Amino acid sequence: MKFADLHLHTYFSDGTFSPEELVGHGRRLGFAALALTDHDSVEGCARMAAACDAAGTVFIPGTELTAEHNDTEIHLLGYFVDTENQKLLSKIAKFQAVRQNRIHEMVARLNGLKVPLQVEAVFALANCKSPGRPHVARALVKAGLCKSLDEAFERFLKKNRPAWVPKAKMSALEAVELIHQAGGLAVMAHPGLNRTDDVIPVLVEAGLDGIECFHTKHSTVTSEHYLEMADQYHLLITGGSDCHGFSKGKPLIGTVKLPYEHVETLHAAWNARRAPVASPSPLPAGGDRTGTR
Numbered sequence: 384m385k386f387a388d389l390h391l392h393t394y395f396s397d398g399t400f401s402p403e404e405l406v407g408h409g410r411r412l413g414f415a416a417l418a419l420t421d422h423d424s425v426e427g428c429a430r431m432a433a434a435c436d437a438a439g440t441v442f443i444p445g446t447e448l449t450a451e452h453n454d455t456e457i458h459l460l461g462y463f464v465d466t467e468n469q470k471l472l473s474k475i476a477k478f479q480a481v482r483q484n485r486i487h488e489m490v491a492r493l494n495g496l497k498v499p500l501q502v503e504a505v506f507a508l509a510n511c512k513s514p515g516r517p518h519v520a521r522a523l524v525k526a527g528l529c530k531s532l533d534e535a536f537e538r539f540l541k542k543n544r545p546a547w548v549p550k551a552k553m554s555a556l557e558a559v560e561l562i563h564q565a566g567g568l569a570v571m572a573h574p575g576l577n578r579t580d581d582v583i584p585v586l587v588e589a590g591l592d593g594i595e596c597f598h599t600k601h602s603t604v605t606s607e608h609y610l611e612m613a614d615q616y617h618l619l620i621t622g623g624s625d626c627h628g629f630s631k632g633k634p635l636i637g638t639v640k641l642p643y644e645h646v647e648t649l650h651a652a653w654n655a656r657r658a659p660v661a662s663p664s665p666l667p668a669g670g671d672r673t674g675t676r
């Protein structure tokens with residue numbers, strides 16, 4: 384049986400692994416295919432493609448866009464996006480700037496609470512264009528200002544806690560359109576995390592291609608529920624661990640094993656989308672570099 388993990392983060396957003404380390408773990412665990420889905424970033428895709436190529440692992444370039452619908456946060460995975468698409472890159476740059484400004488605001492709030500965290504310490508640790516709350520949490524622990532990441536979120540960073548700052552997001556419909564115009568397939572991430580089932584028909588209407596049925600935080604019952612929804616709305620089925628390396632405790636890669644047939648279906652759907660009449664491109668073992676068509 385061949386398996387895939389289609390939801391992974393590196394240190395180009397809030398993970399702790401490099402693309403090369405992630406591919407090394409994927410290879411050790413026997414994964415046939417991996418996708419990189421850093422938050423509001425595609426920066427790690429070129430290195431991950433090269434590392435997958437060297438390891439003989441199929442690679443799918445991707446991203447995880449932070450979006451919202453009616454004040455509910457929705458994460459949209461974009462698979463097979465062209466990582467050089469100018470509209471995608473300029474939107475991503477805008478939301479990366481939002482993320483960076485938000486770090487300054489969160490640290491200012493912490494300082495207002497007499498928590499002496501330095502903003503430079505957060506940026507030194509984040510060292511990426513797409514920083515987020517996990518970096519602030521890790522900086523708090525590293526500076527000895529919190530005992531654990533959990534404590535940092537519970538005391539300061541969770542929604543409506545004193546150092547939490549809301550984040551401007553694109554609309555979920557805009558995110559689907561952005562992924563499509565970059566040549567990708569739009570997939571709703573971890574729908575079971577905030578139970579946003581009523582948004583699914585709205586996104587389907589906007590052209591949603593798939594739904595992440597398998598995720599570390601989905602129980603068997605939850606996965607089955609979303610498999611039924613995928614069937615009902617004719618959506619592609621994806622899954623992944625949402626591994627962040629050590630930034631949320633232990634690395635999760637290996638906890639979700641998506642049967643490889645779903646990778647083939649995803650790839651076939653992408654081929655059909657981009658060139659309905661031309662001959663399809665194969666999904667090569669050894670890295671799919673087609674993200675830079």
Ligand code: AMP
Pocket residue numbers: 397422449514515516517532533536537541550631
């Ligand atoms: P941000 O994009 O900056 O809002 O941060 C979101 C990230 O923080 C996601 O990767 C979440 O999984 C993570 N996160 C949110 N709440 C918590 C929590 N209570 N404990 C640990 N991580 C969290």
Ligand code: FE
Pocket residue numbers: 392397422627
């Ligand atoms: Fe994250």
Ligand code: FE
Pocket residue numbers: 447458572573
């Ligand atoms: Fe997510």
Ligand code: ZN
Pocket residue numbers: 390392420447625
């Ligand atoms: Zn994720």
